Amino acid sequence: xxxxxxxxxxxxxxxxxxxxxxxxxxxxxxxxxxxxxxxxxxxxxxxxxxxxxxxxxxxxxxxxxxxxxxxxxxxxxxxxxxxxxxxxxxxxxxxxxxxxxxxxxxxxxxxxxxxxxxxxxxxxxxxxxxxxxxxxxxxxxxxxxxxxxxxxxxxxxxxxxxxxxxxxxxxxxxxxxxxxxxxxxxxxxxxxxxxxxxxxxxxxxxxxxxxxxxxxxxxxxxxxxxxxxxxxxxxxxxxxxxxxxxxxxxxxxxxxxxxxxxxxxxxxxxxxxxxxxxxxxxxxxxx
Amino acid sequence: xxxxxxxxxxxxxxxxxxxxxxxxxxxxxxxxxxxxxxxxxxxxxxxxxxxxxxxxxxxxxxxxxxxxxxxxxxxxxxxxxxxxxxxxxxxxxxxxxxxxxxxxxxxxxxxxxxxxxxxxxxxxxxxxxxxxxxxxxxxxxxxxxxxxxxxxxxxxxxxxxxxxxxx
Numbered sequence: 001x002x003x004x005x006x007x008x009x010x011x012x013x014x015x016x017x018x019x020x021x022x023x024x025x026x027x028x029x030x031x032x033x034x035x036x037x038x039x040x041x042x043x044x045x046x047x048x049x050x051x052x053x054x055x056x057x058x059x060x061x062x063x064x065x066x067x068x069x070x071x072x073x074x075x076x077x078x079x080x081x082x083x084x085x086x087x088x089x090x091x092x093x094x095x096x097x098x099x100x101x102x103x104x105x106x107x108x109x110x111x112x113x114x115x116x117x118x119x120x121x122x123x124x125x126x127x128x129x130x131x132x133x134x135x136x137x138x139x140x141x142x143x144x145x146x147x148x149x150x151x152x153x154x155x156x157x158x159x160x161x162x163x164x165x166x167x168x169x170x171x172x173x174x175x176x177x178x179x180x181x182x183x184x185x186x187x188x189x190x191x192x193x194x195x196x197x198x199x200x201x202x203x204x205x206x207x208x209x210x211x212x213x214x215x216x217x218x219x220x221x222x223x224x225x226x227x228x229x230x231x232x233x234x235x236x237x238x239x240x241x242x243x244x245x246x247x248x249x250x251x252x253x254x255x256x257x258x259x260x261x262x263x264x265x266x267x268x269x270x271x272x273x274x275x276x277x278x279x280x281x282x283x284x285x286x287x
Numbered sequence: 288x289x290x291x292x293x294x295x296x297x298x299x300x301x302x303x304x305x306x307x308x309x310x311x312x313x314x315x316x317x318x319x320x321x322x323x324x325x326x327x328x329x330x331x332x333x334x335x336x337x338x339x340x341x342x343x344x345x346x347x348x349x350x351x352x353x354x355x356x357x358x359x360x361x362x363x364x365x366x367x368x369x370x371x372x373x374x375x376x377x378x379x380x381x382x383x384x385x386x387x388x389x390x391x392x393x394x395x396x397x398x399x400x401x402x403x404x405x406x407x408x409x410x411x412x413x414x415x416x417x418x419x420x421x422x423x424x425x426x427x428x429x430x431x432x433x434x435x436x437x438x439x440x441x442x443x444x445x446x447x448x449x450x451x452x453x454x
Contacts, residue, residue, distance in 0.1 A: 001311075001330040001349075005288040008308035008354050038350050039332050042311075051308065053355060079344075103424030105335060105402070108344040109351065190423045191333065 003041035010053045014060065014139055014168060017052055022141060022164055024050045030166060031055070032075060032114035035106050060113070060168060063087060072170045074113025079104070081112060090174035093181035093201065097128050100183065103191040113167045116152070119159040119222070122193035126153055126223030127215035128183060131199035134172040140165035153222035179203050180286035182278040185217070186270050188261065194218045195261040198226075198250070198274035202233075202282040209233040214246065214278075218261075219254040219271040226250040229275060243279050247272040293357040297322065298366030306353045313337040313348035315356075316363060324364035324397040328426065335425035338398035339363050345405045347424070364397035367404060372449045379445040380404050380438070389438030391429035399425050403439050407446055413439070 009028075011017040021028060028050035031037060040046040054060055060075035063084050070091055072081070081087055081098040088095045101124050102110060115125040116136060129136070129149035136147050138161055147160045154160060161167055175181065185197035197217035203210045212230040215223055228249035236242045256267035290305040297320060304319055316322045316339065325348055328334035337348035340362035362370075367378045375382070380403040383389065390396040399422070406413070406421040413421060418439045419432070427435065 001327070003309045003311075005307065005309050007288055008291060008352070010355075010357075034352070034355075035332060035350055038352075039330075042330055042349075055355065099420075103335070104406070104421060105338055105345045105347045105424040106332065106350075108346055190420070 001042050003038065004044060004047045006041075006048055007050045008053065009050060010056050012056055014057060014166060017054060017057065017166060018139065018141060018164070020050075020052050021166070024052070026163055028052055030117075032117075033077060033106075033110040035102070035110040036114065036118045036120065054166070065090070065174070066171075068174055070172050070174050072112055072172065074117075074167045074169055075111045076113070078102070078107035078110050078112065078115075082107070091132065091172055093132065093175070093183060093199070094128060094172070097124060097183035097185075097199070100124065100185045100187075106191075112170060116149075116170065117159060117161055117167045119153060119155070119157045120193075121153075121156055121220060121222050122218045123223075124183070124185065124194065124197065124217055127197065127199045127217040129170065129172075130215035130223055130225050131181075131201045131213045132172045132175075133213060134170050136160075136167055137169040137171055138162070138165045139168045144168070146171065150225055156221045175201065176203070178287040179211075180282035180284070182281035182285070184274040184278040184281065186274055193261075196254075196256070196267050196270035196274050198271065198278040200275070200278040200282040202279065202286055204238070204283070204286045207237050208235055209238060209242075210235075212246075214250060214275060216250060216254060216271050216275070219256040219267050221255070221257075224253050226253050226275065228252065233279070238279070238283050243276055246279060247275045250275040291354045291357070293354055295353075295356045295359055295361060297361045298363060298369070304353075308352060308354045310353045311349055312339070312341075312346075312351040312353050312356060312361075315353035316348060316361070319353075322363050322365050325401075326394050326397060328394065333426065334395070334398075335402065336395050336398045338402045338425060340401055340405055343405075345402050345424070362401065362404075364400050367400060370404075372446065372453065378404065379442040379449070380407065382445065383438040383441035384435070387434050387437040387441050389430060389435045395425060395427040395429075399427065399435060403442060407439070407443055411447060412443060415440075 029048035180202040214226040229246040232245040251272040326336040328336035
């Protein structure tokens with residue numbers, strides 16, 4: 001319950017935050033919503049000497065449209081994703097899936113950027129970002145660079161974010177009209193992390209699948225893109241057989257850790273089930 | 288680890304205090320301000336017994352630093368009765384929990400009340416399913432939640448009635 005002592009900094013701009021990060025180095029951690037970092041500090045898993053609070057930087061908040069992309073400030077909290085008319089219209093998968101994350105209080109503090117930057121395979125945004133082909137905008141002393149969600153997650157709690165960089169925004173192509181989507185999450189109770197979950201984005205034309213993105217939550221060291229499951233659908237009509245083939249391909253990439261949520265066999269089987277359900281739910285939304 | 292001077296308005300009254308950065312909001316409220324209504328039921332941010340209202344949002348006071356509240360407005364259960372819209376002794380959510388037997392030991396109740404207070408502003412006319420989801424960040428060991436649902440429904444009806452009378 002009692003976190004170790006640290007010094008606190010509350011910069012008012014990204015530039016100021018970057019310069020603090022540069023000065024303080026690896027002794028410092030960025031404080032966003034604080035609903036992963038503070039819990040780890042309260043259990044003394046993490047003991048940073050400095051916290052750099054990003055909550056007073058307005059440029060890191062808000063949801064806007066730029067060209068065909070939706071740009072979401074990294075410090076946008078989960079409940080803002082749910083309430084956003086822009087997301088509900090252009091990226092309904094994000095607005096709906098955010099309801100499955102944690103609970104109302106946590107969603108008032110936890111941010112989309114923090115959920116992604118934490119790099120926890122149990123978090124939901126990593127797979128959602130992969131399914132939506134999001135680009136993570138990272139800002140460092142040398143300027144900004146974009147990293148595709150697909151290659152951002154490199155290990156458990158490890159991402160492409162460098163020590164001197166801040167995740168400033170998430171850029172997501174708006175879903176074209178008629179796109180189907182779904183996030184199926186198996187959990188022990190409301191507010192828990194997934195035993196297994198699957199995010200699917202699907203488009204169909206002339207009775208065949210023309211676009212498929214499938215990503216898995218909490219069945220590997222990172223969120224996983226199930227590329228072979230996508231291939232099992234592309235160019236095919238959706239049928240019990242093609243959906244079963246996609247689920248089989250998804251199970252093949254699953255490599256879950258056994259814990260209180262279940263053993264390897266159970267989680268792998270549930271990953272397949274979630275993929276099947278998500279494909280069917282996404283297909284029902286295709287137009 | 289220098290202390291930081293913060294100015295925070297709690298239940299309408301401004302407090303200026305020097306706080307250690309690592310001080311959790313719930314400890315600040317309970318130990319510095321002696322507002323001991325908010326409780327601590329866990330160390331993993333699940334139970335919601337520490338829920339307070341910070342700048343118009345339900346927040347778990349155990350997962351927020353006091354130093355982050357500089358310039359903020361905080362409402363705790365002790366400030367709730369003064370917000371009764373009908374000038375009564377209790378706010379509608381307090382009355383609802385009382386009338387509908389929405390508490391037994393009372394340990395979760397301050398967090399439940401503060402969450403219900405905010406939830407009914409977010410959704411003034413909720414369905415039972417919406418109440419259960421809207422209160423999902425608050426655990427209770429005594430009631431089985433059933434009477435808490437009724438308490439929130441009671442408060443929703445009363446708040447709407449008061450609104451009509453005032454309109």
